[in-house]
Amino acid sequence: MAAAREHFLANGYVGANVDEIAAAARVSKRTVYNIYGGKERLFTELLTGTVAIAEHFSRDAATVLTETHDAEQELRGVAVRLARTVVDLRIVRLRRLLIGEVERFPQLAADYYKHAPGLVMDTLAEAMRHFAERGVLDVDDPALAAEHFAFLVMGAPLDRALFTENDQLPTPDEVESKALVGVEVFLRAYRRVG
């Protein structure tokens, strides 16, 4: 239910109001209860579904073509996609909601973390391993290199966006250009020399 998403994202679990959600969905409150059984079930089912969407999003963003001829250019491409993802308002608000409800719904936050950022990290780690094998990068620990790549590229805006009002988020362009600088720093540290 898209109406529920908006209300939960805006007001949190306790602050959201089932009457308003039903009204926004132009459905009777009774129907909401017939279908979902209660506020908590509505919340968890909604979030589970939304996490699945975020998972697809992450899969797209983190895809790395490891067989490309120009690994460095490929990394720049991933960086740009990650940069755009990280200031996507839908993602930012989902993250805020899950973080705010960690103590009430720890399982939801854990699922999200495993399936969305976790997927990005796994994909990147796999790419790091490939590039190391091909002699492009000098990587000991692919998982750690993936973290370094990801946080050089999007760490600062990722963190900042969580604390920033929706209408003052950085623009994708700003984040992209910082992300590309991040890639260069990553390559300075990890490029195979000699």
Next chain:
Amino acid sequence: MAAAREHFLANGYVGANVDEIAAAARVSKRTVYNIYGGKERLFTELLTGTVAIAEHFSRDAATVLTETHDAEQELRGVAVRLARTVVDLRIVRLRRLLIGEVERFPQLAADYYKHAPGLVMDTLAEAMRHFAERGVLDVDDPALAAEHFAFLVMGAPLDRALFTENDQLPTPDEVESKALVGVEVFLRAYRRVG
């Protein structure tokens, strides 16, 4: 009021309950209203004070002795202090609360971000500038180098901690050792060569 802090941190603004806060503080609810005037004022005054504490915390964590003989060792020291800060439960919970309430209290989140992480970044940027002047590091943009340092050192645990149940946070030791690896990566990218 320490009792209010615990309740707001655990339940969020809407979820916290003034009767319970008063009871926990062993004070009558009437006194709470006499002193603070209302739930919202209690919340904002509490958070403002807590942000000030976080600011001191950040100041300590990010202090860099720029005149030391061994800049690299100094950076490792800062990294360890930042690593400890980032998984400090008080800080993590404060961040979660502010993030969860961004849409309701954007000003509080903005103040926190400016005074705590912002202070860390400013301090680090200043240090980067010094080390660049002394020819230790090769830094174009001190602020950006500071971001890269900070997120290489603590980016991953900073993000992860937000989504992790309180009793499953990474231990300071784990974070410290990752932080030290992060410093080495930073130095590989930024160390002045030749």
Next chain:
DNA sequence: GTACTTCTGCACTGAAGAGTGCAATAACTC
């Protein structure tokens, strides 16, 4: 059409919880 299921409107309950009024009490000041 008829039978069956689903949805709706709406009134309702019950509980939680913010905030108030006030008289009694305690604590502090001198």
Next chain:
DNA sequence: GAGTTATTGCACTCTTCAGTGCAGAAGTAC
């Protein structure tokens, strides 16, 4: 002690809100 101020207990109002019951309307199947 007298006077002043802060604190308390408690009953109370008012609002919000999750969740229910039910009878009727609307849709679906055949």
